[in-house]
Amino acid sequence: MLKIPFLLLSFFLVFNLKAQTVCTPESREIVEKSLKKLESMDTKDMSTNELAVEIGQWFLGTEYVAKTLELPGPEKLVINMVELDCTTYLESVIALTRLAKLEEYTFEAFERELELIRYRSGKNEGYPSRLHYFSDWMFTNGEKGLFLDVTEKIGGEPYENNPGFMSSNPQFYPQLSDPKNVEEIKKAEAIIAERNYFFIPKEQVEELEEKIESGDLIAITTSIDNLDMVHVGFAIEYQNRIHLLHASSGSMKVEISELPLSDYLARNKNQSGIMVSRLTSN
Numbered sequence: 001m002l003k004i005p006f007l008l009l010s011f012f013l014v015f016n017l018k019a020q021t022v023c024t025p026e027s028r029e030i031v032e033k034s035l036k037k038l039e040s041m042d043t044k045d046m047s048t049n050e051l052a053v054e055i056g057q058w059f060l061g062t063e064y065v066a067k068t069l070e071l072p073g074p075e076k077l078v079i080n081m082v083e084l085d086c087t088t089y090l091e092s093v094i095a096l097t098r099l100a101k102l103e104e105y106t107f108e109a110f111e112r113e114l115e116l117i118r119y120r121s122g123k124n125e126g127y128p129s130r131l132h133y134f135s136d137w138m139f140t141n142g143e144k145g146l147f148l149d150v151t152e153k154i155g156g157e158p159y160e161n162n163p164g165f166m167s168s169n170p171q172f173y174p175q176l177s178d179p180k181n182v183e184e185i186k187k188a189e190a191i192i193a194e195r196n197y198f199f200i201p202k203e204q205v206e207e208l209e210e211k212i213e214s215g216d217l218i219a220i221t222t223s224i225d226n227l228d229m230v231h232v233g234f235a236i237e238y239q240n241r242i243h244l245l246h247a248s249s250g251s252m253k254v255e256i257s258e259l260p261l262s263d264y265l266a267r268n269k270n271q272s273g274i275m276v277s278r279l280t281s282n
Helices: 006-014 025-040 048-057 086-102 107-118 134-143 179-194 202-211 261-266
Strands: 021-023 077-079 147-149 157-159 197-201 217-222 229-238 241-248 253-256 271-279
Touching (some): 021 025, 025 077, 025 086, 025 107, 048 241, 077 107, 086 107, 086 229, 086 241, 134 147, 134 179, 134 217, 134 229, 134 271, 202 261, 202 271, 229 271, 241 261, 261 271
Antiparallel strands (some): 147 271, 217 271, 229 241, 241 253
16 A cells, blocks of 8 residues: 655645645644634624634633745635734634624634635735735725724824835845845835825823723834834723733734733833724624
């Protein structure tokens, strides 16, 4: 009997999905277990924010790993639930939250939702179609009706947003060895710079904290030139304060921040403030 090496077998299992999807058996099992758990729950009386916080806590302790989406070759829809960074954690929890509201509990539905969230048109149309800058991610998904940016409403002020880090530093991105991809990224950066954004300076976060709801999406802005955001997570009420539920590069795992959000921001020199979005029930 012919023996297939384990790694080769894993390769066949990984790609036995949509042609543009990469997912290990371990990650698929986590998705399917999460969907099964949701299907068994009574979630009808839970708000979208409450669901996001509940689901987000299922992944506490999951290992933080950066750049899990950066695979060689054509752009793939990467589903990695074993290793999460701050953005893939957010995307995965939101996809599961939306499926609970839609009452859809299949892996294929999870693929669809993740692709909708991660790519500009909701479809993987190559590397430049991925929403690389988080301010673009928030704006575009807001246009799709997935979120409502409440930053200005709760007291935010104008934020000068001129990201250009990717096109200025293509050496950090293997896919930007292709000049066509660099040009497309430049176009996206120019469009972002033309928009009006708002943020809450970190010195004002504590006084406006009561207007932030548990389950809101928190995007942390930066004073670093050419970047828009440096970190993202969910707001979570903990010990009567708003903390951050996030995949942390500090602890290298998904956690609830030890410090309240305002104190967490204060100790990070390059973090200038936050943008806040609220999940819709669509």
